[in-house]
Amino acid sequence: MSLTKYCEYCENEFEALRDSAKYCCDSCKTLACRQRRVDEQEQYEQEEIRNAALQIEREKLELIEAEMERQLQLKKQAQEFQNQVLLERQHKEEIERFEKYEKDKVRRQIEHEKRMKKADNSAKLTGLAALGFIALVSKIFEEKR
Ligand SMILES: [Zn+2]
DSSP states (O other): OOEEEEOTTTOOEEEESSTTOOOSSHHHHHHHHHHHHHHHHHHHHHHHHHHHHHHHHHHHHHHHHHHHHHHHHHHHHHHHHHHHHHHHHHHHHHHHHHHHHHHHHHHHHHHHHHHHHHHHHHHHHHHHHHHHHHHHHHHHHHHHO
């Protein structure tokens, strides 16, 4: 018993002896086998190309991430530097305030000493004047006796 089928390679009608027959002749079978290999090879190559493209995309993403990380680090460093500058400025201002305070203290001390000396001198002068006056008065009295 034979059955009418269509060759899977040339698509011609043929009388098949077995139900499992797919090709009309050996040459179609060989060509179909070769075609399959070619298709498989092409599929494999396309997959390779897809994998390569995917790899490139992954590497691109990694580069982008690395760049973002670098930018973040730079920003952080800039922030730290700014903080440090700010701290140093504050420290400097504190030192300046302290120095000004110390200078003012010394200046006030000097002014105070000057005032004290002046007062002391005028007291001495007053004392001397008083002594002179007493001496003069006692001299006058002595002369009058
Ligand atoms: Zn055929």
